[in-house]
Amino acid sequence: MAHDADHHGLRPRSLDWLPDAIRERAPERRLGAGETLFRQGEHAAAIFGVAEGRVRLIRSAGSDRSVVLHTAQAGEFLAEAALFAGAYQCDAVAAVDSRVRVYSKRDLVAALRRDPDLAARFMAVLSQQLHALRTRLEERNIRSARERLLHHLALAAGPDGRTVRLAGTVMDLAADLGLTHEVVYRTLAALAKDGAIARPAADVIVLAAGAV
Amino acid sequence: MAHDADHHGLRPRSLDWLPDAIRERAPERRLGAGETLFRQGEHAAAIFGVAEGRVRLIRSAGSDRSVVLHTAQAGEFLAEAALFAGAYQCDAVAAVDSRVRVYSKRDLVAALRRDPDLAARFMAVLSQQLHALRTRLEERNIRSARERLLHHLALAAGPDGRTVRLAGTVMDLAADLGLTHEVVYRTLAALAKDGAIARPAADVIVLAAGAV
DNA sequence: CGAGTGATTGACTTAGATCAATGACCGTGG
DNA sequence: CCACGGTCATTGATCTAAGTCAATCACTCG
Structure with a gap:
């Protein structure tokens, strides 16, 4: 299914x-x-x-x-x-x-x-x-892929305010965000490299403490 | 006011x-x-x-x-x-x-x-x-400014299905569409040049009959 | 094992954002 | 009455981030 x-x-x-x-x-x-x-x-x-x-x-x-x-x-x-x-x-x-x-x-x-x-x-x-x-809709008003993604992640974060468990695929995430999946992959990679997020598991994203 | x-x-x-x-x-x-x-x-x-x-x-x-x-x-x-x-x-x-x-x-x-x-x-x-x-939101999923604008105009059209009376400024329209006003001006100009729309008055846009 | 799907990254292109300038118009206060 | 400041309409030049095309690898499922 x-x-x-x-x-x-x-x-x-x-x-x-x-x-x-x-x-x-x-x-x-x-x-x-x-x-x-x-x-x-x-x-x-x-x-x-x-x-x-x-x-x-x-x-x-x-x-x-x-x-x-x-x-x-x-x-x-x-x-x-x-x-x-x-x-x-x-x-x-x-x-x-x-x-x-x-x-x-x-x-x-x-x-x-x-x-x-x-x-x-x-x-x-x-x-x-x-x-x-x-x-x-407010999210869609954010033009930058990076900011849009961070906005989304901040909202999707669990009770600790930092941990996001992806319920679907990254492609689904991209569709929700109104971005292509390639851009989302790249942006996730860039955020990880900058230390703004960590990805302890494939379906988990953790926002860094001081993330802008 | x-x-x-x-x-x-x-x-x-x-x-x-x-x-x-x-x-x-x-x-x-x-x-x-x-x-x-x-x-x-x-x-x-x-x-x-x-x-x-x-x-x-x-x-x-x-x-x-x-x-x-x-x-x-x-x-x-x-x-x-x-x-x-x-x-x-x-x-x-x-x-x-x-x-x-x-x-x-x-x-x-x-x-x-x-x-x-x-x-x-x-x-x-x-x-x-x-x-x-x-x-x-569906509208925002349309990436092309031209198509998004046409989508919007088709929906905003009056009872004849072609005539749109702009209630606000073009800048407001741009904000609704999630585009910059410059792009909207340009796209409107391009559509007019292509004959896809006509602008009999500043606040009126008429969709051409055969518009895609 | 092969087909299908997702994850990921590279190379390239382009549409839209950004910066900038001009002219029209409108109200307003001196 | 007119100069001035503000907003909108409009267009040009330029830049870049996101889209597009493409390839590879991992994985799952029958």
Whole structure:
């Protein structure tokens, strides 16, 4: 099986809050690469969780250009916004062979309305995701690969504030950072040479005490 | 007065959902540049809306490095996540002289719990912001300035799918795109020369019909 | 054992950042 | 009323860090 795409401390899981009753009742649907899950304008009767693969949200209406809005990875939720709208606002197309769980919008909305604790948990998850996403965007504003990487590592550090355990591959890290993997390898090597980080193991990075 | 920082179609307003009763009762607080609004670990008794200026969320604990998590612009909400946590998770420091509205967390939580419609509206706002943010992040994954700009323009286009009215300055646009303003000017000029866009007015860009 | 994937480094190119300059425009205070 | 300072728009010249292409090695899995 492929890597679990949702390995990252910074990428919060989005499905934990779901009541078991609803989760267990959600059917699974398989999508071939390129297959459409839903289209803009369709009545929104469900939202989805990506179990495996990748699903793209695409806005094709309007201009000729079809624009990718988002690529949902395994473990992510898809189209939460449809919970509060009558129709989907964009198309969803599987980028590769994928599996999605289908959650009934009606059931979910009813549950959220009935159970304030559930609603609070959902709002909490949304807020946290929002915060995490803002942080990622802030990170992308850092132009220098070195600074960006250090920013990321400082945030990903464990409780001691220095030790980072890489949950995925360095290539995944590079993708998260919006850098090519070569640059990340090189920058890691340079940081290690400067003594700014140490790498006691392949999947562990330790920030030096005085690191800028 | 400075530019309204929240001019952008892609940057959803975050305060509209608030019940008037709470909004009107929220006191305003002025912050000098560098002044701290709250600190990590403090009991979270309020959340904030930035009325003017910029407030940074900073994580300083752990590593020596203090890391900027987010810079909230005027019009944005600050620390929604604190609604569902006992204590703030990071520091908030004014980047420039600023004004914030202070919303009582207790009141808000009570209102959300009491009024499912309000809760639904809040969830809708959070979902939309999440979606918008994902789109911005997706945009940042586009390396080429030309393609990134076209992506942005296609999304910012009005109902006809081709006409974009710039709400702010080109410099603001550049900041949104994560590019320098010089590159944006140049790229706009190049696109115009290629016939991919037209600029009938300073603040209007029209995408050509056959634009890739 | 061979195919596939990740880790790593080298060589080279280029797009975008940086530094710099100019002109338009706008408000403002003398 | 106009000179002045500030901001934005725009373009040129230059530099460099990051992207691209490429190769090698280690490892795992069937």
